[in-house]
Amino acid sequence: MQSRVQYVHNKLSSVEVKDTTRILGIFGVGGVGKTTLAKEIYNSFLNQFQYSCFLANVRETSEQGKVLIRLQETLLREILGDSSLKVQNEDEGMGLIKKMLLSKKVLLLLDDVDQLSQVEKLLGDCDRLGDWLGLGSLIIITTRDEGLLTNYNVHLPYKMKELYQDEARRLFCWNAFKKEEPSQGFAELTENFLRYAGGLPLALKVLGSYLYKREEIKFWEDALEKYKRILPDDIQGKLRIGYDGLEESEKNIFLDIACFFAGEREEYSLITIDEYQCINMHDLLKVMGKEIVRKESDKDPGKRTRLWFHEDVRYVLEQNKGTNNIEGILIDLRPKEDLIHLSPGAFEKMPNLRVLINRNALFSKLPNYFSDKLRVLDFYNYHGTSLPSNFNGKNLVDLRMTMCKLKSLGNKFKNFQNLKLLIFEECDFLNIIPDTSGLPNLKQLSISRCVRLVEVDQSIGSHGNLVQLTIDNCPKLNSFPSSFNSRSLKFLTVNRCGSQLSFPEIGLEIKCLQVFGWNFTGLKELPPTGNLTQPRYLNLEVKESNTKLTDYLRLRNLRPSKLDSSKFTNCFSTLVNLYLLGSTFVILPGWMDRFVRLRRLCLSQCKKLKKIEVLPPNIESVDAVGCTSLESFPEISKRFEFNTSNLSELHSINLYGCSKMLVNVGSHVAAILRPQPQKRPRNEGLLFPGNKIPNWFDHCKETSSSCSSDIFIELLNPSVINGILTCAVFTYTHEVEFDQLFFISITVNYDGRRLGIIDKTHCLKASDGQHVWLDFYDLEPFTLAKGSLQIRFECNSNGTLLKHCGVHLVRNDEKNAKSYYSDYSDSENDDDEECYSHSEDDDDEEYYSMDDNLEDGDKD
Template sequence: MNQESSLLPSPEIIRWSYDVFLSFRGEDVRKTFVDHLYLALQQKCINTFKDDEKLEKGKFISPELMSSIEESRIALIIFSKNYANSTWCLDELTKIMECKNVKGQIVVPVFYDVDPSTVRKQKSIFGEAFSKHEARFQEDKVQKWRAALEEAANISGWDLPNTSNGHEARVMEKIAEDIMARLGSQRHASNARNLVGMESHMLKVYKMLGIGSGGVHFLGILGMSGVGKTTLARVIYDNIRSQFQGACFLHEVRDRSAKQGLERLQEILLSEILVVKKLRINNSFEGANMQKQRLQYKKVLLVLDDVDHIDQLNALAGEREWFGDGSRIIITTKDKHLLVKYETEKIYRMKTLNNYESLQLFKQHAFKKNRPTKEFEDLSAQVIKHTDGLPLALKVLGSFLYGRGLDEWISEVERLKQIPENEILKKLEQSFTGLHNTEQKIFLDIACFFSGKKKDSVTRILESFHFCPVIGIKVLMEKCLITILQGRITIHQLIQDMGWHIVRREATDDPRMCSRLWKREDICPVLERNLGTDKNEGMSLHLTNEEEVNFGGKAFMQMTRLRFLKFRNAYVCQGPEFLPDELRWLDWHGYPSKSLPNSFKGDQLVGLKLKKSRIIQLWKTSKDLGKLKYMNLSHSQKLIRTPDFSVTPNLERLVLEECTSLVEINFSIENLGKLVLLNLKNCRNLKTLPKRIRLEKLEILVLTGCSKLRTFPEIEEKMNCLAELYLGATSLSGLPASVENLSGVGVINLSYCKHLESLPSSIFRLKCLKTLDVSGCSKLKNLPDDLGLLVGLEKLHCTHTAIHTIPSSMSLLKNLKRLSLRGCNALSSQVSSSSHGQKSMGVNFQNLSGLCSLIRLDLSDCDISDGGILRNLGFLSSLKVLLLDGNNFSNIPAASISRLTRLKSLALRGCGRLESLPELPPSITGIYAHDCTSLMSIDQLTKYPMLSDVSFRNCHQLVKNKQHTSMVDSLLKQMLEALYMNVRFGLYVPGMEIPEWFTYKSWGTQSMSVVLPTNWFTPTFRGFTVCVLFDKWMPMILGPFNLHKVYGLKNMIWLNLKRYDGLRQKISTSFGPIGSEKPGGLGNTLITHVAFGSSWQLEDDLDYYRNNAFQLEFSACDHYQKDMVKGLGVRLVYEN
């Protein structure tokens, strides 16, 4: 049997209370063979029932004993000489054989000192016993005994005298191993039968444990309180313990070690593994030595549950040498650092349940049936949303709500939003109480103010409070109190609730006394009535929509210890007359005053963020702002002057983006030796900067959109740290030669500098420059002759410039990967004659031949005709993407393009004179040739095995080709067969026809709905292939991209998949846009495949989709062209 699959419990499995029931004649074997066999079974952690000696003296078997037989998975029958003399034994045997035939109980006979044929044929001493029974009992009863005995004796078993030469110890060991093998890994599987979401966890942990391999291995199961660590460990333990010579599950180590001492836990551990009683350990050192001595040759399974201190691990599983080969030690904990410090080899992090699993678990406890009744569906969804997949909370709340009426449910759900259930809080708070004081403060700040915020930003704020957040945040992560997801700090809803509860409890639910205020209903009364106190340390008012908040100028007067203040979307008419001097971080969007209060010293201020403020001048009097590191006044459109930066010597980040009234920057800025970021983006009235800058620590300088800025400062000294320089859309006519002092710069962006005429010749000295963008610089005619000396250059963007030559040195750019010359019409001004007298792009293309790393080349809209450049493309051996849109050639030389052996994407959109396509490299994956209105013939596309995107939209000359339809069918078939390599494909062709292959079709409609069969989701399911017929308007962009989110486009294709269960969940994906600016004339057909994958936001448990009724909704619409779509088709696609 496959061990991994057998690990999983079957939903049909019978609930067994015992692994083995021992049936034997007491006076023959109780104190000899059976006692030793019982011990051997116990040592292998096989749960065995052996009746008490006193029981056998009765005449009849008790109901309890009968139940024990029924509840045992295996019956082990010890046939001895006097077995048949006991009617008790015969009654047991009859019941055992009944359970075998009715319940599938496994029967294993052991022939101790009798021959199997003697038992089977009931002769000799067994025959004598039955002669006596026939004289005393009715015939039908005796016949049942005889039949049971004969059936049992015919089962293959153990003939002790003929096994291992009759050595009982060896036979007992073999019997125990046989029983262990029969039990396999399904032992106690009934315990896991109703455990929701455990299947995937069990398989992963089982693999990590490496059962069956040698060595001693430690595995940590990590997760927040209530996530199911103990449950998982228990299920794993129950399923594999029989494969070890000894096993022990020490639960609640944290609590029990504090209450009972580590010595008591050592006693329990050794007693269970060694199957001994009355073990006495005087101190933990003695216990450790005893463990090492007694267990070092024993294959042991040990679970240490809820460990929170290294001393516990040292006392209970100090070293690998304590345990025998093949041993496994599982540790459950909320503290990752504990596992790291203990050098645990493997760590498995438990995740919360997904929505589907949450619903199943909640229903088990709240309804005791498969689904909630209709009136409770919405309430169930609210509970599940609040618990955020935490199993403990789902069980507690489900059990609490079980059997209650609708009104009680509504009341409890409302209460949950304010106060979490006490049982849940008590469990969760264990992690908080184990934190140091500073870590507790960090946690409470995050719970109240910073959930979902960027880790780097939060770290800066917490540093201003001297909280040591680098190590503090790490500890909170290790304790499973927070997680970092895509650079942001996230906190489980119930963990956050716990933090809120702690803050309120400390203040006895009086907002005036709260150290932290974050709820509107608490903050507004405190401010409006001037009820603040010195207990208030932090306040964050973040409103969903802009809302007026009224309070007086002295609202903060009593909050003398306020260190953090943040307002969002709070429209305040009157500015503060007083701000606490203890403020370390002030973040007030829309700050209403013209300046900060004169009384505010600001000497403790580290962060000042007043975006969209009405500030004209920050302060009117001189300030000592020596601690200020971060200043952001962006979008403060009334700001006319910057402050004197000589009072902010430690400033690191200065953001003045879109301060549109700002005319100049105070010259003192040049002395900010610690400044890292300077952002003056879109300060459109800024005319001048200091003539010289020497900001040696500056890394990013943004002047984009400073449209009146005509000159760039001289760089007096080396600025090695500057990595990014953004000067786009300014009025600069050039850069100073001293730009060469920016020796570390990697990005220079000069895009859309309409007055830029040239680049300084000294630019070639910038050896670190990787990206140079001069796109849209319409007066730029030449690139520097020494451009090729920029050895690190990887991206060069010259789109829509006046460049007319390519410098010969460009061939030296061995690292250049992307080159864009889109719209550089001047490159074609040099004309060389051709046989047809047509223009030819005369630029010396050999100047590009050395670009051995070039991956992407854009020559679109360059007025390229036949010949010239097209003949020399083959030099670019690394090219993967070639864009030739909007040019005037009629063909592409096959000899040239076929040499591009790595080419994947070829774009020829709008090449109106193009008549045919040549043979392309076999590496090609995408051809985009829509609006090539003269295109009449194409190569056989099925010869390209990697091809997954094809667009010939509006190429209506192709329809006249008789091979067009067969080509589409063949290509579609090839794309489907290649789905194992690609997650999607797209095919856009002229004409309006839904191929016969599509199962579901709809005509004259923009949407369709399909009820999927119950068995639609199988392991071979690959997704949906869809077909859309467009009339008048055509699709523009291929593939399943959420472009509407990026560009705000409304014309989309949608696929929605609905399952009507208790939560009425819906998953969907979309792609597009599908609109075009040109009428399509004869119409076009889109065929594309939508893989059933990540874009759908699928449930982790794929059982969610199996054997359930789903409805697929498919729609294609354009909000401006209601009659665009003329037909739809869908087919479910499976492997093979």
């Protein structure tokens, strides 16, 4: 595999990237190792990109309904670092991707694509990629369809072939023996199995895993004899080897997964679990499983155990050809062919039906019978107001109803004693969730966009096994549990529901709650959270004083009297992000240092804030954008001028628009801004008012108000470089909106070869005067020989111009810090006049004047 990685890497590296976006397409049969190669290529380029995203299983995800939206969300969240970002529809997602990623150089892997539309809804048209992504981006696509790559004009197509003999041996041995060579006495048998695997990675994994810990040579010999009955070139037969080794119950699980499911937890070599705890089953294994089912009856679908092919499903339901054999049906019809003329009594002929999943079919008649053996009922557009009267439901485990006309579940709801998962989505006529005390095994209740829902029974608040309760966009909901005391509850979110809902009491029994959300639901003040012992994610949106608590607490427009430490007693040891936006306090409370895990503090638009004197001990980032009264922030001097602060993690401060602040920066700032791998991968740098580059910078340039600038450095002697500290002074040419995004990109080239890139985005508001931005590009220590180093600055925001640029090479022998004062006054002692400029329009007094016009009640 490594030789393939090196070959493709060299191909990609040989392409000029300055003015283009590279696209690599890897194609080949299922199971040949396309994804493995793509991951290796992705990782080999990872350190060259500030922004990267790996979208796995695009095809399978896209088949599950609305999941292209999920992929769009994942892409935006990974690139922008915003885990709360939501996409409502595919068109909105395309617009956001185009807007937000336009100036960013992105490394993106799309794994297992099978339709051109999937790529286009994530990246747009190939001929217009420059309108979607920043130049220099690298896109990697894996697919079985070579034609798809041709249609998308992929620059570098690569056909993935079977493994070479030595690669196959290593892969097989790692799975069979957990080492690179076979154990003593198994060398010859290993070579025999390699011949049967034919170099297909998936087959090697399945065979090796099947034989793992089978230490009897006779077992291997017997298995080999068994395999000889399977044609060597029959990949399906080889994959079935692992299946034949399963117990009967395990075979049933495997076939259910192959034909219907993703999400079960199993630990056999035929399936794997992804990072989202969902089952991944390779395409060939799915095909194999379906072929096993098909051969149960070659000519009569009604005699098979499982149906999924749309023609077979239609035939059985319309021609009334069901039998006792049928255990599961997946209905997924072609577009514009979604009407099924249901034969009367069609379901009555299937009394052993365990699984019924209808993804998109419309029925001409209402089903009048469901088997009492049903364990999974997932139904789209069920147009009855209740379930069939003869349906017992005692075996039902999973009930999901989408766009159905159910008004209630009726009295039989209490019979669903095995029910674990209950989901209602867009059921416009559902008006009540009744008493759930008769559902002792219920673990998840999710209700979304049920516009007539008015009541959720009080019993759900004390349910003994409930783990997750989610209610979203139910605007008429006005009756809800007044308290929650469930020991098992981990996730509780209520979003955009009735404005009259009262905030529930959180009982003392709540020990496990990790995610708690109450958003846009009429909350008028911050409620007590004292009984929450471990609120990893508490998200409260307060009307007129917008609130979020989690790892994360967001308070908007908060008055000083409301910022009471007693509200957060049990959050001091868990809170990670604290947002105090637009609040009117003058001094940051002294008890802030009690948030021992707090990493990020946002004080944006706190226009009356004058002093920040105490910060949490492990704080990493402070955002004070628009704090126009801020004049005292001692930790800035301690940390960035004198390097005496105890806040060793503090590395990012944003003082955009804080015109009264005087900022001092020493050359040791490079060590502070240098990102620490795995600890803070997305460093935001320093941003503060100012109009010049620090005078200790090695190389400075005035740009005459342009959007880009290059600094060239001729290296006359070999130099050991640890990193590059960059600085830019910028200004706005006209008024911009509050949510204006400021993009700056810095590219580092050495003798025409790109070493790396910094892409940063800040969300800013229009402000008078110029601002300084400092950041660090990290390099592993290495020696640069004689040659030319080029650092290119690009500002890609409307109305934003660069005034000055600077570069400081950080070497092993970096000397002690010098200081830099960012005031607007001229300095007679500055040695490098080129490094700064003074504008006659800048007002010196603005830095030092005091705003005494405070409202009553807001003074110290």
